[in-house]
Amino acid sequence: MLSQLIEKLPSSVQAATRHNVDKAEAACTDLKNIPDRFNEDLIRVLTGSDYVAEQLKRNAGLLADLQATNDLYRTYDTGEYAQQLAQKLSVADSEMLLHMLLRKFRQREMVRIIWRDLTRISDMRATTADLSALADACIDQALNWLYNECTGKWGVPHSVASEDVPAEPQQLVVLGMGKLGAYELNLSSDIDLIFAYPEKGMTEGGRRVLANQDFFSRLGQKLIQALDNLTADGFVFRTDMRLRPYGASGPLVCSFAAMEEYYQDQGRDWERYAMIKARVVAGDQQAGAELQSMLRPFVYRKYIDFSAFDSLRSMKEMINREVRRKGLHGNVKLGSGGIREVEFVAQAFQLIRGGRDPRLQQRELLNILPLLPETVGMPEQAVAELTDAYTFLRNAEHCIQAVADRQTQELPTDEVGQARLAYSMGCDSWDSFMVELDRQRARVTEHFANAIAPAEEAEEESDQSSEWLLLWNSDYSDEEGEAFFIENGVDNPQQAWKAFSSLKSSRSVQVMQAVGQERLLAVLPKLMNEVVGVENSAETLERVLKLIQAVIRRSAYLVLLAENPGAMRQLVKLCSASAWFSETLAKQPVLLDELIDQRALYSPPSKEELQADLRQQLLRIPEDDEEQLMETLRYFKSAHSLRVAASDITGALPLMKVSDYLTWLAEAIIEVVLEIAWRLMTEKHGVPYKTKGVPCDPDFVVVGYGKMGGIELSYGSDLDLVFVHDAEANLFTEGKKPVANSVFFTRLGQKMIHILNTFTTGGQLYEVDMRLRPSGNSGLLVSSLKAFEEYQQKEAWTWEHQALVRARVIAGSVGLKQKFEQVRANILQQQRVLPELAEEVIKMRKKMRDHLGTSDKDADEKFNLKQDKGGIVDIEFIVQYSALAYSHKFPELIEFTDNIRILDAMEGTGVIPASDAETLREAYKNYRAVGHRQVMQDLSTTISADHLDDCRTEVIRIWGAQVK
Incomplete structure (x- = not known):
């Protein structure tokens, strides 16, 4: 049968295969009930492997054993290698027998793995996983046997006891590096190992007392011999220890503290590269996890590591x-x-x-x-x-x-x-x-x-670049420096020279290390060439150099700009257009990474994509790590705000869409903040009950007012929020530390405000304003829906009903959202006495203008876009007055919360003439666009009185016609 199969092979391999079949002949005679596939696979394996033929020759029963157990055709369970080997080693009563049993086990399993690989029963990944699992088992089981043997002689190594902590027994930690660490071992790999132990101390209970370092060094040597020594039975795995700290000249075993100190102080880049694949393959897994956690900052830098x-x-x-x-x-x-x-x-x-x-x-x-x-x-x-x-x-x-x-x-x-x-x-x-x-x-x-793109070929630096370096390296007077900027066409040479010389003379530059100096000089000429090409070059230079000042101590960011000229161009372009943009980057330089991918930079995601992206990022953070959750939320908000700003500055997004995105961003964040706060509170106190026996779902909503409610958020807007719940106040939560529902929901609101308001290294998420809740600052932080409705019906001022026009639920229970919307509709649709309503609205408007608007003496020269007569608030009050006055007839006036769509509804119902509605819409957009540009340039929202004069005149006219 085998001869016939050999004849079907290519003629060029038949002789080699026949030789191996002859060599393995004795192994084949003991086989019983052989299926055709087995013989075909045997021929394929013996064609490809002299090693298998040699093992079958040396151990005639090996093939029969593998056939009888069906091990050639089945996948081992997790841990099966270790279980099988532990059973075989249980009879080992000497190191010599240990060595022999390990090698016999390895030979059998290598025949099995090669068989499965050459016949493609196992694919490549399964083969490497099998080989890695085999190595893990051999290392770990040999270590266990040798540890018991060594502790019998020298005692068990212990940590040093202290007043608070008793001495703890210690085991060796074996790190597998390279392909072993990555479960990618090949058929004849070396194994790269590093040995470590938790703490210094001494052994206890043995015939001799040894220092832990000495004990583990001896144990490590014995483990290497058990794996690596070449005996009559071959070897188990060739073992390479050169990746340990200090390489071949270093100690065989290090304590965790010594490992951390070495990698922190002396670890080289290739060692970072190697440590990516490090894995605990044997010994104390828990202590090994602690070691890897200690070393992770060496391998993975906290931020994008452009260095x-x-x-x-x-x-x-x-x-x-x-x-x-x-x-x-x-x-x-x-x-x-x-x-x-x-x-x-x-x-x-x-x-x-x-x-x-x-x-x-x-x-x-x-x-x-x-x-x-x-x-x-x-x-x-x-x-x-x-x-x-x-x-x-x-x-x-x-x-x-x-x-x-x-x-x-x-x-x-x-x-x-x-x-x-x-x-x-x-x-x-x-x-x-x-x-x-x-x-x-x-x-x-x-x-x-x-x-990794190669470094650009060294070209002769342009004369211009050389001049910038000359300017930096020379001791110019103010007159000479300003003259230099005049020659280069900078619009305000005094401002430019002041910014440039200020950076140059700053202490942070003076104390820079050599590598930082090199990186600064590599990026500075390119940056200056970009800056002098924009219109407001001096202003832009001032903004960009503030950012450079902010990142001087983390010069990897300079590498980022040098390596990514496209990102540098975007930086200059966006800083030229927006002071807000440059200030945001200076506060959070980590956001520079967002400039690299221009596709993402100018393509803000949809609301659904925002929600999905945020949840995906939070999945990577342990739920109990509140600090890291807060930092992730802050980075997420900053990164997406930056993207929206880039699209806004370049005109890729119109103003209304900018507000949409910023509002969606806030909604996505508030949704997860509520989820985080709810989880933290329920873990501590249990779930509150809506009614007896019915748990809340959570029967809590966050209501957005003002710009948040009106879908009109801008950069840096605070959030006007109100919290409402719908559970019986006298019931309690069901946890180990139960509290009354009223206490639970108050603490839930406080926890949300804490997450949103707290300043961390990543800044503040949002400033939260709760003054629009019932009774303002003197009222409860969280109201029940019933209390909210009673307050709105019996105690609320007219201006609070005006605010309710822009209120909408942005997160929380769907059922309670519907109830809130019904309460809102009931309040707003009350029929009101129009003269009384007009009087209240006009009185409030005058009060605001007197407190917040331009003073009478400046009124002829200045115009506050928001508060002055004919400004934004006049339009908002016209809209709110109309909603309160006529929504009992026309419910569509309160269907939406944003001013533009309410104006559309006013026009559609005839509450306002179509021409006036269009005038107010355009005026509103113009005001917001100008105000928006002022904010982006870090300027006041008060502008020249003659600017937008036509808009003001028309708004004043419509105010007089509409609010009466």
């Missing part, structure tokens, strides 16, 4: 030089377009952005690649090509190593070896294999070249 560019570029060039120098074309790992280049692409982005995006803090390459389109903008096609190439290359690597269990990635150079590799890879011939290999490597080469 990694230079080191990554150097590493990339080193890879290129090595390929050229060693002529590694025949190496599927190290050659051009090989496995190492795919790994570099993924790990480079992990280093740069992993601190900002925890999704990138994973080890396995094929988990990282699919994230790159969303996280770094890599095209989907590029990811698909890299994934396919990596899979092909790793399969080829396994086929190469399956032949003799040798650690090599070199393509065979002999005809038989080439034919066997092509056959194992499923190719018709060596030529067809090479065509596919070259195609895959060419794709990798292309994407590797694009991953």
Whole structure:
């Protein structure tokens, strides 16, 4: 049967296969009830692997055992390697027997894994996962056996006891690095390990007392011998310890404190790169998790790590030089377009952005690649090509190593070896294999070249750039500095020179380290060339240099600008147009990253996308980490506000859409703030009851008034909010610390205000104004719906009913929202005596104008857009008066809460002439547009009295005709 199958093989591999079949003949004689597939698979495996043939020759019962257990054709359960090995090692009574049992176990499982790989029962990822699980089991079970053996001699290592904490027993922590750490071990990998232990101390209970360092060093040496020593039974895994602190010259084992100190003070960029894949593979898993948490800040910087560019570029060039120098074309790992280049692409982005995006803090390459389109903008096609190439290359690597269990990635150079590799890879011939290999490597080469752009070739700096550096490095007088700016066409040379010289002489610049100085000088000439090209160049320079001043101590941001000229241009353009924009960036330089992707910068998301994006970001934060939740909310708000501002400044979004987006942003944030506060409160006190036996759902709403309610938020707007619940006040929550419903909802409101109002390193989310609640500042923070309705019916002033026109529910219970809307409608649709209503509205309007408007002596020269006669508030009062006066006849007047749509309804019902409605709409838009521009330029909303004079005149006329 086997001979017939051999004859069906390509003639070029038949002799090698026949040789291996002869070698394994004894192993095949004990097989029973063999299905056809088994023989076909056996021939395929023996064609591809001399190692399997050798193992079957040495252990004639091995194949029969694997067949009888069906291990060749089934997937092991999680932990099965460890369970099987622990059972085998239970009989080991000496280190010599331990070594033998480990090697026998490894041989059996390697035959199984190679069989499954060459027959493609397992795909590439399953093969690497199996190999990694096998290594984990061997390391951990050997460590457990040796730990017990060592503690019998020298006692159990303990930490040093203190008054508060007793001495705790300690175990070794084994970190697996590289492919082992990432579950990506290949068929003949070395394993890279690092040994650590929690704390210094001494052993207790042994025949000799040893310091923990000495104990764990001896244990580590024994573990290496158990895995690495070459005996008559071979080895388990070649073990490499050179990735530990200080490399081969360093101690074999370090305490956690020593590890942290080393990486913090001396850790190099390549060690960060290596540590990405570190994983606790054996020993004390809990202590290992603590160690990795300690080392995470070394690997992943808190913000986008643009300082990694230079080191990554150097590493990339080193890879290129090595390929050229060693002529590694025949190496599927190290050659051009090989496995190492795919790994570099993924790990480079992990280093740069992993601190900002925890999704990138994973080890396995094929988990990282699919994230790159969303996280770094890599095209989907590029990811698909890299994934396919990596899979092909790793399969080829396994086929190469399956032949003799040798650690090599070199393509065979002999005809038989080439034919066997092509056959194992499923190719018709060596030529067809090479065509596919070259195609895959060419794709990798292309994407590797694009991953980290090479430094631009050193060109002679332009005369202009040299002049800017000369200006920076020279000791110019004020007259000379101003003259320089005059020559360069700056509109206000005095202002420009003052800003420039102020930065130059600042203490933060004077104490900069050399690397920071280099980065500043690399970006300064380019920045100055951009700035002098805008109209308000001096003002822009002042704004941009304030930002530079803010980031001087975190010079990675300077690298960001130097590496991204497009981002620099956007920065100058947007700072030129908006003081608000530059001030926001200066306060939160981390937002500079938002300038890089211009597609996102000028395409604000929809409300649904905002909600989904925010929830996705919060999923990455532990629910009990309130501080991190608050920081994430603040960054989210700032980043999206910045995007809206960019679209606003460049005219990509009209004013009304800007307000829509800013309002949606606030709504999305308030929704999750309510969810967070509700969860924190219910975890502490339990869920409140709406009625006896009926839990709240949460029967709580947040009502937005003013600009929030009217969908007219601007940058920096505060939020006018009112909280309402609908639960019986005398009931209690059902938790371990029950409180009355009234207390629960008050604390819920306080918690929300705390999350929104508190200043953190990320700033403040929103300033919350609660003065529009029933009875204002003297009233309860949270009202029941019943109390709210009674207050509005019996005690509320007319101006409070005016405010209710712009009120809408923005978060909370759907059922209570509907009830609130009905209460609102009932209040607003009351029939009123029009002269009395007009008198109250006019009185309130005059009071506001007297307190907030322009004084009489300045009225001929200045016009306050909002408060002066004929301004924004006049239009708002016309709208509110009309809603209160006529909504009992025309309910559509209170259907919406924004002024424009209420004016539309007034026109549609005939409450106001169409021409007057159009006049008010246009005046309102004009006022808001001018006010908006003033705010963006950090200017007052009071403008020249003759500006918008036509609008004012018309609004005054309509006020007199409408409010009467």
